[in-house]
Amino acid sequence: MTILPANSDLYIQVKIVSPSDPAGGFPIIAYEHHEIHEGDHYSAHHSKTGMGDGDKTNICFRTSDSTKQIHALYNLTGTGAAYFRVKEGGTASDASGTDAQVIFNNNRLSSNTSSLLDKAAVPAVGKYSVDVTSDLGSTTIHEEYGGAAKAVGANFRATNELILKSDCLYIFEGEADAGPIILHIDLSWYEHGA
Numbered sequence: 001m002t003i004l005p006a007n008s009d010l011y012i013q014v015k016i017v018s019p020s021d022p023a024g025g026f027p028i029i030a031y032e033h034h035e036i037h038e039g040d041h042y043s044a045h046h047s048k049t050g051m052g053d054g055d056k057t058n059i060c061f062r063t064s065d066s067t068k069q070i071h072a073l074y075n076l077t078g079t080g081a082a083y084f085r086v087k088e089g090g091t092a093s094d095a096s097g098t099d100a101q102v103i104f105n106n107n108r109l110s111s112n113t114s115s116l117l118d119k120a121a122v123p124a125v126g127k128y129s130v131d132v133t134s135d136l137g138s139t140t141i142h143e144e145y146g147g148a149a150k151a152v153g154a155n156f157r158a159t160n161e162l163i164l165k166s167d168c169l170y171i172f173e174g175e176a177d178a179g180p181i182i183l184h185i186d187l188s189w190y191e192h193g194a
Contacts (some may be wrong), residue, residue: 032071032190035190035191035192036106036107036190037107038107038110039105039107039109039110039111039112040112040190040191040192041105041106041107041188041189041190041191042103042104042105042106042114042116042188042189042190042191043103043104043106043186043187043188043189044059044061044101044103044104044128044186044187045059045184045185045186045187046058046059046101046130046131046184046185047182047183047184047185048131048174048182048183048184049180049182050180050182051176051179051180051181051182051183052176052179052180053176053177053178053179054175054176054177055175055176055179056173056174056175056176057130057131057173057174057183057185058097058130058131058132058171058172058173058174058185059101059128059129059130059171059172059185059187060092060097060118060119060128060129060130060132060135060169060170060171060172061116061117061118061119061127061128061129061169061170062116062117062118062119062123062167062168062169062170063115063116063117063164063165063166063167063168063170064115064116064117064125064166064167065166065167066115066166066193067166067193068115068166068191068192068193069163069164069191069192069193070115070116070163070164070189070190070191071161071162071163071189071190071191071192072161072162072163072164072187072188072189073160073161073162073187073188073189074086074160074162074172074185074186074187075185075186075187076144076146076172076174076183076184076185076186077183077184077186078146078148078174078176078181078182078183078184079148079181079182080147080148080176080177080178080179080181081145081146081147081148081176081177081178081181082145082146082174082175082176082177082178082181082183083143083144083145083174083175083177084143084144084145084146084172084173084174084175085140085142085143085171085172085173085175086140086141086142086143086162086170086171086172086173087135087138087139087140087141087170087171087172087173088138088139088141088164088165088168088169088170089137089138089139089168089169090135090136090137090138090139090169091135091136091137091169092119092129092132092134092135092136092169092171093132093133093134094119094120094121096131096132096133096134097119097129097130097131097132097133098129098130098131099118099119099120099124099127099129100118100120100124100127100129101118101127101128101129101130102127103116103126103127103128106188113125113126114126114191115191116128119132119169132171135169135171138169138171141162142162145177148178148181172185172187
């Protein structure tokens with residue numbers, strides 16, 4: 001039996017226990033874990049080496065114009081001090097960055113693809129862009145500062161989850177505050193809804 005309470009973050013699976021089935025029980029899994037099993041949980045990453053003070057790197061994508069909700073977590077790690085920003089809205093130049101980066105489904109048995117789009121002139125579904133150099137009119141909705149070997153964001157769902165707007169450009173950006181350093185951006189998300 002499966003129970004999915006309305007407006008709940010818990011997905012509950014009930015197994016009736018009988019004396020002949022000692023392995024039975026009452027397992028409870030978090031909703032985002034359920035999304036992994038359903039094939040709707042994805043990840044993207046990008047690393048950049050040799051960054052000097054003030055150099056930037058980023059992951060950029062547009063959410064689809066649909067009712068799917070993107071529940072995203074972020075993580076930035078590096079070998080030196082860096083700023084981390086989440087930018088929302090605006091536009092990114094089609095000519096900047098590298099498009100068609102592969103989004104991975106965290107359920108490796110699933111053939112589902114993400115609804116996100118890269119920022120290419122003809123956007124590709126299920127892809128993202130990196131190292132976009134132009135973001136006009138975006139709003140910084142989150143900013144953190146981290147030191148060497150200190151993760152920023154750290155994928156804590158309770159405090160760092162972002163539910164993204166539909167049909168909106170997002171840039172997850174790291175900016176070196178020392179150099180030379182390496183920065184790594186890691187994103188994970190699940191897509192909920194129709």
